[in-house]
Amino acid sequence: MSRDLLRRFVHDMLLARAFEERAAQEYTNGRIRGFLHLYPGEEAAAVGVVQAAEPSDYVVSTYREHVHALVRGIPARYIMAELFGKKDGVSHGMGGSMHLFDRERRFMGGYAIVGETFPIALGIGYAIACRNLPEAVICFFGDGAANQGTFHESLNMAALWRIPVLFVCENNHYQIGTEIHRHSAVTDIHKRACAYAIPAEKVDGMDVLTVYEAARRALDTIRNEGGPHLLELETYRFRGHSMADPGAYRPPAEVQAYLRDDPLAAVIRRAETVDPTPGKHKPPLTDAHPPSPFRGRAWEALGDADIEALRTEVMAVVDDAVRFAEASPDPTLDDAWRDFHRNHAQETLI
Amino acid sequence: MDDTTLYWQALNRALDSEMAADDSVIMLGEDVGLYGGTYRVTEGLMAKYGEWRVRDTPISENSFVGLGVGAALAGLRPIVEIMTVNFALLAMDAIVNMAAKIPFMSGGQFAMPLTIRMPGGVARQLGAQHSQRLEVLFMNVPGLRMVVPSTVQDAWWQLRQAIRSNDPVIVLEHERLYFSKGPLDETADPPPPHQAVVRCTGADVTLIAWSRMTEVALAAARSLRDDHVAAEVIDLRSLLPIDWTTCQASLDKTHRCLIVDETSRFGGAGAEIAATLQERCFFSLDAPIARVAGLDIPVPFNGALEESCIPGERDVIDAVHRLIGRP
């Protein structure tokens, strides 16, 4: 724990930022097309939650899922190749940016119809509960998705049958151009969970250690006591909804304020100081925080040189990913048909 | 009359003109208000008509389309925008079980002056969930009507007609048409909303298309002229109902027909068109009615593969050559 984990966080957050900024550049260069939903500003959410999970847990995500996939351990190469629509992409160039799937890593997909992650996660959780396994499902969703019927329907069933799902709301305050106060009567998304007697908590989603601890606690509860849990992470996206959206609807002062709260800068600052106590630079958002596992520990800070080395490392990873994606061939129509028929390739249908 | 109007602008003007003419016309959908619509179609309307008439909704498709149904029952003329046809799948209960049934189930007591606008079709690398052509799902629902404008002029005419209709009308727009340009005459009288039109005349073969495929059929017809094949292009303009009379008149003249269909081939919209025209025109046909259509596969993300999943000009030209028995 401790120094290694902190280094991990810094590494993941740097990689996440560098990967997404590079994807934006490649989109501008015309090498990535279609919708491209980027994650800068929200890195602490994916890093904190996915790092808190076990490899045997499942992850279900949305169309804004590159970073969830990266943190889950899918090599940047295969993600970038998918963004390029190439044959070596995780989904063989069939899925694209919004549909990353990696069965081996239990990365159960990016879904582009808002509200789909709830029933998918519920079903995976059902399969776990059915077999009584010590596993859990992480279900990511946005603030906007909480108004889809599937949210309420799935929360009810998850609570009713005590399904091991950690619902994680990445509340970035916007549903494309609609600010949360204009789309939700109750803007504290976690409060909705009480209607289904699901334990829920809201934490600062800009602070990776806070997120990590909250996710650890939630997953522990799920594993020890069964049943679902909901975490609301307050966060912000620094860019528009997708590359097609300039984000002109947001007051510049609001954007500036959140930029000053950059989770990447925060984790680096934290890493460079000796006391990594979460929430130290900010009042906690909820009043009942259990003692932090970091508190009072001797701490060896990461120095400038360490951070620089990590930066160099992630830049190399991203450069390599782009070179790999470029060099990968386009899939052919035969490849497409093969993927389409893969599951019954050995079967005689007629 | 100018010919620099964009398709989305024609839709925008149609909405504006109907909202100005009738207070009972309201609009709702995701990001239709402040943001001005994903494809700019509703730009400026919230500022002009206020929040009660132009409502930004949460992501709750089934319930906000259902809201449109309820509001129509109580005398409003709602226009619901579904951001893309793919999300209409979440509102099928409201569209199919409610909007299409209530007028009939109530013994005709209630009208359903509801307009549902949404784009469909294969755009550019939006992935399998965002590249669907779901025309057939609605064609098989008696009680609905569906128009599929392919030109700027029709966008203007058919949207206004849909709003004025007392039936639930789906206006199926196309993601690749929003920024196409064309002439718009706001004062001209429209043809009936479901009438097909002949966009280009010819005696050798009839190409039947709608929405964006009209463009593809017309391009193929121009190229075929160089090969001395005169293709007649019919733009259906509506898929529910379909104007069989215009099609039949053309087939009686050309004796050959190719349907240019962006939907997947199996059970696609073209299947209904081919079946009905075969029944109606069997004795005037010189060859079986042929189809070029989308492949029966979800649309792959890769750009080149995506393109090869839907008919292009080359596919149409080759199919015409096969149909008329020339190399």
Ligand SMILES: Cc1ncc(C[n+]2csc(CCOP(=O)(O)OP(=O)(O)O)c2C)c(N)n1
């Ligand atoms: C059912 C459905 N309706 C509408 C959309 C279009 N859409 C894509 S993302 C989005 C906003 C989602 O907002 P939120 O859930 O807060 O996630 P965020 O993008 O902020 O991460 C909308 C409306 C969609 N993809 N699916």
Ligand SMILES: [Mg+2]
């Ligand atoms: Mg959001």
